[in-house]
Amino acid sequence: YRLAQASDQGLGVPTNAVEAVNWYRTAAEQGYAEAEFKLGTLLHSGGDGLVRDEAGAVSWYRKAADQGFAGAEFALGVCYGHGEGVPTNIQMAVQWIEKAAEQGLPRAQYLTGKAYEKGFGVERDQEQAVAWYRKAAENGSVEGQLWFGMAFLKGQGTNEDLVAATNWIYKAVNTGSAIAQYQLGLLLIAGQELAPNRGEGIHWMLEAARLGNADAQYQVASFYAKGEGVPQGDTESFNWCRRAAAQGSPVAE
Numbered sequence: 001y002r003l004a005q006a007s008d009q010g011l012g013v014p015t016n017a018v019e020a021v022n023w024y025r026t027a028a029e030q031g032y033a034e035a036e037f038k039l040g041t042l043l044h045s046g047g048d049g050l051v052r053d054e055a056g057a058v059s060w061y062r063k064a065a066d067q068g069f070a071g072a073e074f075a076l077g078v079c080y081g082h083g084e085g086v087p088t089n090i091q092m093a094v095q096w097i098e099k100a101a102e103q104g105l106p107r108a109q110y111l112t113g114k115a116y117e118k119g120f121g122v123e124r125d126q127e128q129a130v131a132w133y134r135k136a137a138e139n140g141s142v143e144g145q146l147w148f149g150m151a152f153l154k155g156q157g158t159n160e161d162l163v164a165a166t167n168w169i170y171k172a173v174n175t176g177s178a179i180a181q182y183q184l185g186l187l188l189i190a191g192q193e194l195a196p197n198r199g200e201g202i203h204w205m206l207e208a209a210r211l212g213n214a215d216a217q218y219q220v221a222s223f224y225a226k227g228e229g230v231p232q233g234d235t236e237s238f239n240w241c242r243r244a245a246a247q248g249s250p251v252a253e
Contacts, residue, residue: 001027001035008038017048028060036064037072044075044084054085065096074100074108094121101132109136110144117147117156126157137168145172146180153193166194173204178211185216202229209240217244 004023007016021042027035040060046052058079064072077096080089094115100108113132116125130151136144149168152161169187172180181204187194188201202223208216221240224233 001032004035004038008042015048017042017050021050028063031063031067033064033067033069033072036060036067037069037075040064040072040075044079054079056085058085065099068103070100070103070105070108073097073103074105077108090121092121101135104135104139106136106139106141106144109133109139110141110147113144113147126151128157130157137171142172142175142177142180145169145175146177146183150183153187162194176211178208178213178216181205181208181211182213182216182219185219199229206230209243212247214244214247214249217241217247218249 001023004020004027005011006013007023008020009015021039024035024039024042028039037060040057042050043053043060044057058076061072061076061079065076073096077093077098077100079085079093080096081093082088086092094112097108097115098112101112109132113129113136114120115122115129116132117129118124130148133144133148133151137148138144145168149165149172150156151158152165152168154160169180169184173184185201185203185205185208188197188204191197205216205219205223209220217240220230221237221244222228223230224237224240226232230236
């Protein structure tokens with residue numbers, strides 16, 4: 001396994017994905033869960049001389065997941081969710097991701113919360129959603145912090161609490177998260193749940209746009225077109241709209 005890591009990460013030897021796969025496979029065939037997971041990861045991604053093998057990746061993920069390896073449980077859930085190496089099965093995706101969440105994986109905790117909020121593969125349960133968002137938020141998930149805050153803001157699955165909502169949303173924003181900045185911008189501009197502050201809302205929308213959020217880029221294009229909070233400028237508006245369209249924003253196109 002150490003030889004596989006060396007080849008995989010270039011520790012004292014040149015990086016060599018093919019060599020890493022061979023050594024990971026040797027360890028994986030002895031039932032070493034972390035090697036099974038790492039082997040699955042390399043087969044899943046392909047490149048660097050490797051042929052992408054989604055079905056092979058799923059097989060190794062499953063072996064590691066059956067031993068309770070959290071990263072493999074999460075990866076297997078993602079494969080079921082995207083239909084990579086296995087037929088798409090949202091219920092199976094959520095089951096495996098929730099197993100990883102129960103072991104404390106922040107990304108899995110956030111996605112489990114989203115599944116319960118939206119009813120993806122499970123029955124909708126706002127209280128369960130908030131419970132998982134809380135765990136994700138407390139474990140440092142920026143998305144968990146954002147949506148935990150949003151739950152307080154809207155009183156979904158918990159009591160409305162503007163102070164708690166603001167604290168958690170700003171915590172996510174202050175990590176430099178573009179999606180959090182975009183959401184805060186929307187809230188401040190709309191002024192429905194939070195006290196309206198159009199100037200600050202436009203500031204956060206601009207920050208999110210600069211970080212590459214396509215929805216924010218489209219909003220900023222609109223600001224420049226109308227001269228709202230920024231100097232009116234057709235060229236600036238066009239440039240921001242073009243950036244949004246390049247990322248597949250349907251409204252910008």
